[in-house]
Amino acid sequence: MSGLSDRQRVGFGKILNLLSEVDLLSLCDTVTNKLILVENITEATETILSFTKNAEELLKRKKVHRDLIFKYLAEEGVVMPSNSEKHQLVKRALDLWSPGKAVFDAEVQPEMDDTESDSANVKAEAGFDAQVLGQQFCQWFFRVLNSQNPSLGKQPENWGPQHFWPDVKMRLLSRTGSDQMEEFDGAETVNLRLLALAREERLLLSPTLEPHGLKALVSTHGLVMVSVAGTIHRDGACLGIFEQIFGLISSPLENNSWKIKFVNLKIRGQDALGGTEVAAPALSYNSTDLQLELACGCSTVDGTFF
Structure with a gap:
């Protein structure tokens, strides 16, 4: 056996x-x-x-x-x-492969029908563990996003606007020589901008799923905030680090699937790190910062970078 x-x-x-x-x-x-x-x-x-x-x-x-x-x-x-x-x-x-309390079938069934929403397999359950859900969400999100990168040479998984709320908002702050802030509204726009990171820019985002690199909190109203840090790669080279915050809300009309309400992505290029170790970056946000953002119900980071 x-x-x-x-x-x-x-x-x-x-x-x-x-x-x-x-x-x-x-x-x-x-x-x-x-x-x-x-x-x-x-x-x-x-x-x-x-x-x-x-x-x-x-x-x-x-x-x-x-x-x-x-x-x-x-x-x-x-x-x-x-x-x-x-x-x-x-x-x-x-x-x-470690077991978790949250249900996340997409992680163990990556080959799904293109018409089926992977995110529909992340279910809200009474007493669920927000940290486990955050970890499994990140495993799913970055696996599916990275699969769109042609350098991996694999069949792209199911990616699209169906994983976002229609009024989703995203902010992208990058420091790669000079600071640049981009803002995007709407599921289709946010979906396409994230897709471009993998497909056109050929970036691979590797999250740090250990506790020092991932935190998740849940509000009394059901908003789950997930913050994760990681490294950015292209063609085997490490280009820098990233830190990303997701706001997740379950949809009662879609079998309680978790969908992305907002995204805040901060990227720092290797040239801006000044020789800092980037193998397994830790979060710059602490629990107090996340509690404040959770209380606001939206991503309120002012752009301060690490």
Whole structure:
């Protein structure tokens, strides 16, 4: 009997799919001590998953090369530094698969019908954990946004204005040599501007999902505010860091799916960092700042940068 969770089985299925047939069959022999004879790669994959008792143990197998885990994480929207060691990638994959209290089917079912809204799978539940929902929302959001980047060479996932409220507002503050503030109103406009970051500008945004890089709070009226920091990459190079605040409100007319009410994105380029470490940036917003914004019900950051 397999000791893997459903989420781990899905993740491993994608990683094993990246293996050559020779390596996959060899791994199957190793995992089963050559006790099981398989006839094709489908049987080999299922046998490996069935005989694996521990996710970390399988990730550490020699045939599960560092580059495979790196590529898998990138395809899931988790862009790690190009010089990351295997043990760091293993830990990140295990974190990605860690269970949470919020329901987020899009994370374990990324191949969805184009007519179906992924965000409809994030459900509001009594007593839900805002921090867990924030983490799973960010895993979904950045994976789907990054999938629009042609440099990943993967099929773009379901992205569009349906994930935003019609009156959504967005502010984009960038410091890449000179300061520039852009403001956008409406679901279609905000959707297209974020899409351009990935598709035209070919940026990959890698969020820091650990507590020092992500905070989430919920108001008594149901607004969830999620703040996340991370690094920005293009073609394997780290360009700088970002910090982003989302305001999320569930829609009772759409099966209580969470939709984005406002977005505040701040980008700081490498040239403006002055040699600051950017591998895993921490949030500049503290809980008090977020409580103030939550009380206002909107993003009120005045543009102060980190």
